[in-house]
Amino acid sequence: MGLTQEAIDELKQICKKELDIELSDQEAWDMGINLVNLFKAVAESQRSLHQQKQSKDNSKPRN
Numbered sequence: 001m002g003l004t005q006e007a008i009d010e011l012k013q014i015c016k017k018e019l020d021i022e023l024s025d026q027e028a029w030d031m032g033i034n035l036v037n038l039f040k041a042v043a044e045s046q047r048s049l050h051q052q053k054q055s056k057d058n059s060k061p062r063n
Contacts, residue, residue: 003029003032003033003036005025007032008025008028008029008032009028011023011028011031011032012025012028015028015031
């Protein structure tokens with residue numbers, strides 16, 4: 001998976017403005033990929049928890 005040059009440039013601008021850190025394109029790309037992977041992991045974890053809850057709710061006897 002790749003990031004657009006626009007996304008890389010935006011991440012570089014954010015890091016400069018908020019953290020006063022200047023990143024190279026490669027550093028911004030690496031950081032962006034790490035963020036994407038983190039968001040994917042969090043989303044998958046939330047999806048798994050939701051499925052477990054649904055499964056648990058569906059296994060309860062109904063009156």
